[in-house]
Amino acid sequence: MSASLLYDSVLVGGAPDTPGTYYVSATVTDGVRSATTNAVPFRIYSGLETLAERFSQLDTETADWDMEPYEIPNTGNATVPTHLKNIYGSHESGVYGQIGSGAKAYDSETLTIPAGADVTIHNMKINSSVRVVVAKGAKLTLVDSVAFGPVDVYGTISGKDATTTNTVTLHDGATMEDLDLNSHAHYLTDGSVDAPTPTSPVAVEGAVTVRGTNIVAGDVGAASLAGQNAIEMKPGSALTLAEGSSLAATGGKVDYVYPSNGGHGIVMGEGSKISGPGTLVAQGGESYQGKAGNGISGSGVVDVNELTATGGDSAPEGFPTTSGRHGTGGDAVSSTVLVRAKVLNATGGAGENPGSNAVTPYTPKAEDQNGSGNGSGNGSSQGSDASAGQGAGNASQAVQQAKKGKAAPKGARATLPKTGDGGLIAGIVAGLGGVIATATGVIHLRRRR
Numbered sequence: 001m002s003a004s005l006l007y008d009s010v011l012v013g014g015a016p017d018t019p020g021t022y023y024v025s026a027t028v029t030d031g032v033r034s035a036t037t038n039a040v041p042f043r044i045y046s047g048l049e050t051l052a053e054r055f056s057q058l059d060t061e062t063a064d065w066d067m068e069p070y071e072i073p074n075t076g077n078a079t080v081p082t083h084l085k086n087i088y089g090s091h092e093s094g095v096y097g098q099i100g101s102g103a104k105a106y107d108s109e110t111l112t113i114p115a116g117a118d119v120t121i122h123n124m125k126i127n128s129s130v131r132v133v134v135a136k137g138a139k140l141t142l143v144d145s146v147a148f149g150p151v152d153v154y155g156t157i158s159g160k161d162a163t164t165t166n167t168v169t170l171h172d173g174a175t176m177e178d179l180d181l182n183s184h185a186h187y188l189t190d191g192s193v194d195a196p197t198p199t200s201p202v203a204v205e206g207a208v209t210v211r212g213t214n215i216v217a218g219d220v221g222a223a224s225l226a227g228q229n230a231i232e233m234k235p236g237s238a239l240t241l242a243e244g245s246s247l248a249a250t251g252g253k254v255d256y257v258y259p260s261n262g263g264h265g266i267v268m269g270e271g272s273k274i275s276g277p278g279t280l281v282a283q284g285g286e287s288y289q290g291k292a293g294n295g296i297s298g299s300g301v302v303d304v305n306e307l308t309a310t311g312g313d314s315a316p317e318g319f320p321t322t323s324g325r326h327g328t329g330g331d332a333v334s335s336t337v338l339v340r341a342k343v344l345n346a347t348g349g350a351g352e353n354p355g356s357n358a359v360t361p362y363t364p365k366a367e368d369q370n371g372s373g374n375g376s377g378n379g380s381s382q383g384s385d386a387s388a389g390q391g392a393g394n395a396s397q398a399v400q401q402a403k404k405g406k407a408a409p410k411g412a413r414a415t416l417p418k419t420g421d422g423g424l425i426a427g428i429v430a431g432l433g434g435v436i437a438t439a440t441g442v443i444h445l446r447r448r449r
Contacts (some may be wrong), residue, residue, distance in 0.1 A: 014044060026410035045069040046122030051099060051111070055084075064088070067124075073101040075130055079112045080119050089124035093144050093161075100149070102190030104115040107131050107149055113138040115155070121145050122354050128166070128192040136173060148190045158212075166191065167183035167198040172206025183228055183252070200229040200267070204237045204323040210278060211242045218252035218263040218285065225284035227252030227263035227293060233300060235269035241278025241304055249431075251285030251293035251312060262312040262330060267335055268300030275303040280341075284312030284330035284349060291406040292330035292349045301362055307331045307341040311349030311356075329355035338362035 003013035003124030005026050012024060023039040045200040052074045058065060063220045065087040082086070089097025099111065108129050113119060115137030126132060128148040138155035144160035149156070156175040165185045170176060183201035202216050218228030230249035233239065241247060251263030262285030266274075274280060282301065290311030296302065311341030313328030333339055339346075340362040348355030 007336065010037075010040075015124070016044040019044050036275040043068060045374065047071075048441050050074045050078065052076030052078035055079070055081055058084070061093045066091075067097045067099075070097040072097075073104070073129075075100060075109045077112075077113050079114050080117050082114065082117045084117070084119050086120050086122060087124070089145070090121045091123070093123060093236075096123050096145075098125045098127060098308070101129035102127050102129070102192040102195075104129035106192055106194035110237065112141045115156070125190065127190045128195040134174075139177075146184075146188070148188075148192070148195065152408075163188070164201050166195065166201075167203050168201060169203045169205060170208045170235075171384075174206075175209045175211060176202075176236070177210075178212035179214045179216070181215070182217045182299070183230075185219045185228060186221060186225055187219070198228075200232040200263075201260045202317050203234060204239055204272075205234045207238045208247050209240050209242060210276070212245055213368045214245070214247045216248070216251075217250045220252050220253045221285075223261060225254075226261040227254050227265045228286075229264045229297075231266045233266065233272035233274070233298070236271045237269060239270065239276075241272045241274070241276035241280060243277045245278035246281070247278065248281040250281070250283040253286035253312065254288050256289070260288045260328065261365065262287040262293035262314075264293040264295075264297040264330075265309070266296045266298075268296065268298035268302075272298070272300035274300070277305045277306075279306040280304045281308045282333075283310050284327075284355075286312045287314045287327050287330075287351075289327040292355065293329045294332070294334055294355070296333045296337050297331075297440045298334060301338045302333070303340045303343065303362055303364070306343040307339065307357075308345040309339075309398055312353035313349045322362050326350075326352040328353040331356040331358075333359045334449045335360050341366075372373060401420045 001012055001016055001330065003006040003010055003012045010026050012022055022042045022044065024042045025037045025039040026037045029035055032308060036428065049069065049072060053076060054072065055078055058081065064081060066088045067085055084411045102108065106128050109276055110131050110133055111126065113134045115135050118139045120141040120143055120267060122143045122145065124145040126147045126149065130149045132147060132149065134153045134155045134157060136154040140157055142159035144161045146163040148165050150166050150423040151164065152171060153168060153174045154171045155178055156177050157168060158177045159181055161186055162181050164181060167190050170180065185197050187385050189292045200218060218230040221227040228251065230251050251265045251266040253262055254260035265282035265284055286292055292314045294311055295309030296446035309332040313330050314327030314329050329351035332346035332355065333346050336362065346357050346359050348357045
């Protein structure tokens, strides 16, 4: 290789033969005088290093690492050392290091964030050959970085200006915390021909917790591609919005191609539920003379402190149209999704056929609200007749029918709600008159202090 001096910089060029660390200095001669600069390390890599090898060479005291080399095509199924807090592809937005390769087989190697690790990856492209696994008890934060391959989260995922072209799957026990995630699944590629185009950037499997401020946006669609859904809830999954948290999910809109459909903000699988004292915002994607996305679609339950659900507009005002038709606006919430919120704002999208503002109310069962209906049907120390107890089902049924002013089933054992509400107790007593008359000793009313 050759070296030359340009003003105050040393330029080194050529093709190195042997990897290693070399020290480069410059000597300037002017007549009989000469001066030599300090020597600086110049590192040459073979390109065959794996990320696992590079991790193993780091000092255990290293907390911040500028990744070298800046492109590592093979992870070697690497596990991030728990002492690392920051991994930099660069320190400048728009200049990226690269892990993995789009030329290798899709999802053929792993990068694992192990339990006990709390690491932030800055300005990095994690290519589609790599599956990122965030283990239970670990936290990964992506800052101005993109994941082209799948991301499996069992611990905590966070991010700022983070992008995916694949799917971040939140598994049972995972936490989404202060995550700002955009999808570019339709337009951004690392060159892989095997990588799939997912229907949403985030999928929820199992019970997942939401903390802090979170924003998830589906990608724009065009031609035959609909706008992406932002979040898809698998059947039976659950999202819990913690106190003070918020989650905003925006379905992808579409380009000006006729006709095109917008993506949904949230798609709920059968038996899925979103609940908790936090705030949920769901926005359907705009369409171009087709069907705009719903704020919330599918079938499930939403039971939160505050909900704002808005259907997407079809051919929004100011957009050009070719036929005069404006398509169908998205519904705020599908009729098959049950909703309860202390603060509720539901607005259908605009269109030739406007979307619906209506929501189907969710009314929890009595046993979900106050824990009644938990009797076991066995005798108690209060002198109750064990033969009169019929278990949890009859107890719940007795309370429910008493509230409606109906007589309880014969032989039913009542479990009174622990509310201290005299009016409610009086109503239950009246409704259970037949039971009290025929099952003396089964029910004992006690004054609550």
